[in-house]
Amino acid sequence: MNIIEIKDLSFSYRKNTPVLKNINLNIKKGEWVSILGHNGSGKSTLSKLIMGLLKANEGEIIVDGIPLTEETLYEVRSKIGIVFQNPDNQFVGVTVEDDIAFGMENLEIDREEMVRRIDLYSKKVSMNEYLKKPPHQLSGGQKQRVAIAGILAMDTDIIIFDEATSMLDPKGRDSIMEQIRELKEDGATIISITHDMKEAVYSDTIVVLKEGEILASGDAMDILNNKEVLNASNLELLLPLKLLHKLDEANINNEEMRDILWQLSLNK
Amino acid sequence: MAIKFEQVSYSYKAMDGSVFSALKDISFDIESKGEFITLVGETGSGKSTLVQHMNALIQPQTGSITIYGIKIDKTTKKNKKIKLNPLRQKVGLVFQFPEYQLFEETVEKDIMFGPKNFGVSEADAKERAKTVIKMVGLDESYLKRSPFNLSGGEKKRVSIAGILAMEPDILVLDEPTSGLDPKGRDNLLKLFKEIHKEVDNSVVIITHDMNTVYKYAKRVLVMNSGELVYDGSPERLFFEGDLDKWNLDLPEIIEITNKLQEKLNIKFDEKPKNVDQLFELVKGALR
Ligand SMILES: Nc1ncnc2c1ncn2[C@@H]1O[C@H](COP(=O)(O)OP(=O)(O)OP(=O)(O)O)[C@@H](O)[C@H]1O
Ligand SMILES: Nc1ncnc2c1ncn2[C@@H]1O[C@H](COP(=O)(O)OP(=O)(O)OP(=O)(O)O)[C@@H](O)[C@H]1O
Ligand SMILES: [Mg+2]
Ligand SMILES: [Mg+2]
Numbered sequence: 001m002n003i004i005e006i007k008d009l010s011f012s013y014r015k016n017t018p019v020l021k022n023i024n025l026n027i028k029k030g031e032w033v034s035i036l037g038h039n040g041s042g043k044s045t046l047s048k049l050i051m052g053l054l055k056a057n058e059g060e061i062i063v064d065g066i067p068l069t070e071e072t073l074y075e076v077r078s079k080i081g082i083v084f085q086n087p088d089n090q091f092v093g094v095t096v097e098d099d100i101a102f103g104m105e106n107l108e109i110d111r112e113e114m115v116r117r118i119d120l121y122s123k124k125v126s127m128n129e130y131l132k133k134p135p136h137q138l139s140g141g142q143k144q145r146v147a148i149a150g151i152l153a154m155d156t157d158i159i160i161f162d163e164a165t166s167m168l169d170p171k172g173r174d175s176i177m178e179q180i181r182e183l184k185e186d187g188a189t190i191i192s193i194t195h196d197m198k199e200a201v202y203s204d205t206i207v208v209l210k211e212g213e214i215l216a217s218g219d220a221m222d223i224l225n226n227k228e229v230l231n232a233s234n235l236e237l238l239l240p241l242k243l244l245h246k247l248d249e250a251n252i253n254n255e256e257m258r259d260i261l262w263q264l265s266l267n268k
Numbered sequence: 269m270a271i272k273f274e275q276v277s278y279s280y281k282a283m284d285g286s287v288f289s290a291l292k293d294i295s296f297d298i299e300s301k302g303e304f305i306t307l308v309g310e311t312g313s314g315k316s317t318l319v320q321h322m323n324a325l326i327q328p329q330t331g332s333i334t335i336y337g338i339k340i341d342k343t344t345k346k347n348k349k350i351k352l353n354p355l356r357q358k359v360g361l362v363f364q365f366p367e368y369q370l371f372e373e374t375v376e377k378d379i380m381f382g383p384k385n386f387g388v389s390e391a392d393a394k395e396r397a398k399t400v401i402k403m404v405g406l407d408e409s410y411l412k413r414s415p416f417n418l419s420g421g422e423k424k425r426v427s428i429a430g431i432l433a434m435e436p437d438i439l440v441l442d443e444p445t446s447g448l449d450p451k452g453r454d455n456l457l458k459l460f461k462e463i464h465k466e467v468d469n470s471v472v473i474i475t476h477d478m479n480t481v482y483k484y485a486k487r488v489l490v491m492n493s494g495e496l497v498y499d500g501s502p503e504r505l506f507f508e509g510d511l512d513k514w515n516l517d518l519p520e521i522i523e524i525t526n527k528l529q530e531k532l533n534i535k536f537d538e539k540p541k542n543v544d545q546l547f548e549l550v551k552g553a554l555r
Contacts, residue, residue: 013417038449039421085420085447086367137280140364140443141311141476163420166446167364169310169476170517195449234451239520239543246547254554260531264524 002062003029003158003189004050009059011049019045020212023059029157032180032190034200034220037209038234043193044085046209047160050191051082064157078107081156083164085193087147088136096122096138096146097131103154114153121149124179126172140167148176152183159183160191165199177202197224197238201267208233224265240264270300270438270470271322271359275331278317290317292494293331298322300336300437303470304461306481306502309491310515315474316364318491319440322472323359324352335359336437357386360436364443364474366427375401375418375426376411382434393433400429403459405452420447428456432463439463440472445480453477457484482506482519482541490514507539521546 004027011020020042027033035043048054050061052073061068063076081103084090093099100118109117122128125145130138135146144167151159161180165173177199184190192203200206206223208215208230216229223229225241237245240261247257278291291314298305307315320326321333324340332341335355344350360382363369372378379400380393388396401410404425410418415426424447431439439460445453461484464471475481481488482502490498490505492514498505505511506522518526525540534553540546 039425039447039452040419044419086365088365088367132284133282137282139312139316145311163447167311167443167476169515170478171515172311173476195447195453197450234449236450239524242543243524243547243550246543247550250547250551252551252554257532257550257554260528264527 001029002026003031003064005060005062006050007060007062009049009061010057011045011054012057013045018212020049023214025207025214025217027189027191029189030184030187031205032184032192032203034203034206035191035193035209036195036200036206036223036233036235037215041209041233042212043209044162047082047162047191047193050160051080052076079156080158080160081151081154082160083144083147083151083162085162085166087143090147090150091135091143094134095131096127096133096135099135099146100131100150100153103150107154107156117153117155121153122146124152125149125176141169141172144168145172152179156188158189158191160193162193163195164192166195173199195235197236198267200224201238201265208235221266238265269297269334270336271298272334273297273321273331274333276321276328276333277330278321278326278328290314290494291321291328294318294496295331296489296496296499298438298470298472300470301468303472304464304484304486305470305472305489306485306487307472307474307489307491308476308478308481308514308516313491314494315491316442319361319442319472319474322438322440323356323361325361354386357382357434358436359438359440360431360434362428362431362439362441362444364446366423369427369430370415370423373414374411375413375415378415378426379411379430379433382430386434396433396435397429400432401426403432404429405455421449421452424448425452425456436469438470438472442474443476444473445475445477453480460484478506478517478519479521482521490516525549 006023006025009020009023010018012018037043049056052068064079066072066076068076091099093102097118101114104114122131125148127145148164165176180190194200203220206220207217210233215233216223224238227237230237244261273294273296276291276294279287279289281287309315327340327344329342332339336358370378376397379397383393383396397411406425428444460471485502488502488505498509506518525546529535536549540549
């Protein structure tokens with residue numbers, strides 16, 4: 001079943017400069033989809049359209065069977081959590097605790113449950129010792145962790161991560177990836193915008209944007225092995241696949257090597 | 269010596285009176301020429317706090333920093349005779365969040381602000397804006413745009429362009445490649461390296477990307493819980509350092525090489541630094 005359907009979607013911020021052109025995209029329930037593409041290709045804009053934060057010029061967005069309109073805006077939003085590219089855009093509260101609570105308040109989750117989740121998710125992102133701190137006094141990576149905790153705590157069916165781990169240290173990034181995997185196992189639909197090919201490996205499917213259009217979409221590893229598509233949108237091959245392509249170009253065919261490099265590209 | 273840290277400590281004071289010690293007894297030097305340093309360390313370890321000391325945006329509470337002969341310590345703020353402005357031109361700092369740096373109504377004005385502030389004429393500043401915008405991979409049409417209506421990566425590029433336009437002696441970049449697409453990341457790192465070679469300046473880059481460290485750095489500093497725990501070569505860090513304790517990991521090329529050797533049950537004679545070198549080794553092993 002498709003949880004998100006996007007039909008003939010077009011959008012522009014300014015007259016005569018379309019930013020998204022005729023986007024058609026279906027996302028299945030429980031799927032993890034990565035959106036990749038060069039800077040300015042329209043990834044964040046697409047995520048804001050899905051949230052109803054921007055209004056499409058043309059086309060239609062259907063979330064969980066509900067067409068997105070002014071009347072259905074709040075209903076649709078209650079199904080989606082989004083971690084913004086800049087965590088500062090997410091902070092409204094005086095303390096970290098307030099900020100984690102904010103999204104839940106909008107969903108009218110009761111007090112006791114809120115307290116439980118603040119504790120749980122602040123620990124999951126290792127920010128439980130910072131609950132009373134003002135969010136603007138955190139380091140860059142700490143801000144990202146708090147922003148992630150706030151959205152995880154909402155426990156929505158769909159979660160959009162817009163470069164949510166771009167400022168995390170390697171271990172912090174691994175731990176967030178692990179949690180996204182858990183969310184997926186619990187049935188959530190994940191939309192992850194990223195420039196990190198190693199993160200994209202974990203997704204089921206990949207959509208590549210280029211200058212506001214879908215350049216390619218499909219099975220994650222098929223796309224990550226497609227040199228032409230990756231090059232065309234400023235992306236890169238994973239290191240093991242780069243090596244594999246080099247061996248292919250030199251006509252060196254070794255089945256064992258091929259298997260090993262594929263496994264390594266899957267982080268195995 | 270361009271910048272000398274001597275036993276620098278710094279604590280943030282919260283409104284409730286509590287104190288958080290972000291830098292603890294830090295001593296090291298940066299030369300004015302020939303350095304290409306990466307600064308790494310886990311989230312919250314004090315990297316951004318440290319680099320904001322390098323152009324005296326923050327002043328130490330104990331210890332001192334000497335920047336191009338000017339000594340900065342806890343008395344500096346009250347001392348009206350010390351002019352910090354010239355230091356900001358000599359040591360150009362790109363912030364972790366571009367939003368903290370962008371404020372003018374157009375990208376062009378934003379980029380021109382720094383140079384004009386340091387005495388460059390209007391016409392020359394305009395020329396510089398045209399040059400640097402292309403250096404960061406954006407075309408001239410961006411100059412007329414508002415810096416607020418850009419994508420995340422575009423903002424990042426503009427914030428870098430603004431500091432490049434100041435032509436600082438030391439270029440300090442706080443996570444310049446986070447949010448850039450892979451090609452943009454490679455191009456900008458190459459650009460910093462080119463500038464470094466051409467004008468023989470010093471460069472300091474904060475990053476979480478160990479590939480960047482291994483590929484570009486001559487020297488690595490590691491911060492951990494406010495302390496400087498490592499100052500040395502990338503090779504020694506990755507082959508001998510306590511990466512787990514410092515929340516770091518291996519560059520991909522080392523990790524993949526290790527795993528390949530394990531799976532193929534062989535040992536390469538050399539340690540490859542890039543995929544081309546690894547390819548040659550693998551070719552040899554398959555022969
Ligand atoms: N508020 C705005 N007003 C006008 N144009 C905008 C605005 N926000 C973004 N744009 C433009 O729309 C295009 C798409 O921007 P978007 O933020 O969606 O890109 P992105 O794919 O998320 O890029 P990045 O990887 O840099 O975050 C860019 O060319 C950008 O300059
Ligand atoms: N204005 C502030 N007030 C109080 N504490 C602060 C302030 N700014 C930073 N801190 C704290 O000081 C410590 C160091 O922060 P800093 O920003 O230097 O870390 P960082 O190494 O740059 O981290 P990151 O990789 O996440 O950007 C953090 O624990 C942070 O919470
Ligand atoms: Mg974006
Ligand atoms: Mg920082």
